Amino acid sequence: MSNVNGKTSVVGIIGSPIQHTLSPIMQNAAFAASLLNYVYIPFLVRPDNLEQAVVGLKALGVCGFNVTIPHKTAIIPFLDRLDESAESAGAVNTVKLCGTSLIGYNTDGDGLVDSLSRDLDFLPGAEQILVLGAGGAARGAIAALCRSGAKKIVVCNRSLENALILMNDMKVRYRETCIEVIDQNQLSCECLGLTSLLLNTTPLGMNGERIEGINLSNFPEHAKVYDMVYSCSTTPLVKESSEYGFRAVNGLGMLVAQGERGFEIWTGQKPPEDVMRKALMR
Numbered sequence: 001m002s003n004v005n006g007k008t009s010v011v012g013i014i015g016s017p018i019q020h021t022l023s024p025i026m027q028n029a030a031f032a033a034s035l036l037n038y039v040y041i042p043f044l045v046r047p048d049n050l051e052q053a054v055v056g057l058k059a060l061g062v063c064g065f066n067v068t069i070p071h072k073t074a075i076i077p078f079l080d081r082l083d084e085s086a087e088s089a090g091a092v093n094t095v096k097l098c099g100t101s102l103i104g105y106n107t108d109g110d111g112l113v114d115s116l117s118r119d120l121d122f123l124p125g126a127e128q129i130l131v132l133g134a135g136g137a138a139r140g141a142i143a144a145l146c147r148s149g150a151k152k153i154v155v156c157n158r159s160l161e162n163a164l165i166l167m168n169d170m171k172v173r174y175r176e177t178c179i180e181v182i183d184q185n186q187l188s189c190e191c192l193g194l195t196s197l198l199l200n201t202t203p204l205g206m207n208g209e210r211i212e213g214i215n216l217s218n219f220p221e222h223a224k225v226y227d228m229v230y231s232c233s234t235t236p237l238v239k240e241s242s243e244y245g246f247r248a249v250n251g252l253g254m255l256v257a258q259g260e261r262g263f264e265i266w267t268g269q270k271p272p273e274d275v276m277r278k279a280l281m282r
């Protein structure tokens with residue numbers, strides 16, 4: 001920040017609340033390590049001010065910005081164009097100003113796929129993926145998994161209706177992937193026994209809650225577990241899965257990877273390896 005001058009490019013994040021965001025730490029560390037004259041700033045934007053804030057950021061000529069709760073879907077009408085990643089997820093977490101156009105992207109899903117590869121050596125393919133949850137994070141994740149070659153995805157959610165809506169939206173777009181919905185009470189040994197990746201996209205675990213109704217002993221030995229929750233390093237799901245001998249990680253790697261993709265969208269270059277993760281760990 002001490003080097004901010006007349007040529008500094010501005011990026012930031014809009015959300016409400018915003019005080020908890022870790023993105024400025026990651027992004028400013030990566031800009032500094034790359035010797036790029038950029039600065040990343042958090043902006044508290046309340047829902048009533050969203051349109052004005054977007055118009056204002058455009059008028060100020062920022063390079064782009066991240067979008068977080070509660071604006072990921074609400075921002076769509078105020079953008080000029082959506083990338084496939086945002087259109088398929090129905091949500092935007094990254095915006096780039098190109099000339100006079102604001103383009104919306106969603107780097108959460110592709111960030112998950114990056115992290116699955118990096119942190120769990122899991123590449124989407126023929127193996128069955130069981131997704132818990134059907135909210136915004138699940139949408140981005142499932143769309144990215146389909147684009148990356150996943151052949152079989154089973155969705156299990158508290159509200160069956162929301163899972164069915166998500167399934168139908170994805171089936172229209174991604175015909176190569178078999179997507180099924182299963183009721184919470186019908187998670188059979190057979191379904192779990194065929195699962196190679198368990199993906200938690202619900203907030204369960206953020207406050208130490210266990211995920212009920214999943215008997216980890218029914219998963220095959222080679223199964224891997226990814227918990228999108230990153231508020232604590234060992235979530236209850238990660239802890240229990242590790243005790244069963246499964247490779248399991250929390251969502252920190254996804255947070256880093258979505259940020260790395262945002263950095264590349266804004267600057268046109270890849271961030272230096274591992275700088276964002278190390279900044280977060282510190």
Ligand code: NAP
Pocket residue numbers: 108133134135136137138157158159162163201202203204206228229230251252254255256258
């Ligand atoms: P969301 O849109 O509100 O969706 C939440 C989903 O979880 C819904 O399907 C909801 O079910 C289900 N759910 C909520 N509370 C539940 C409970 N008590 N028991 C069972 N199911 C419950 O939220 P989101 O944006 O998808 O975010 C979900 C989680 O992903 C959050 O913890 C967020 O921090 C995390 N996340 C992590 C990253 C990362 O970079 N690691 C990125 C994005 C999100 P219903 O449909 O029945 O309401």
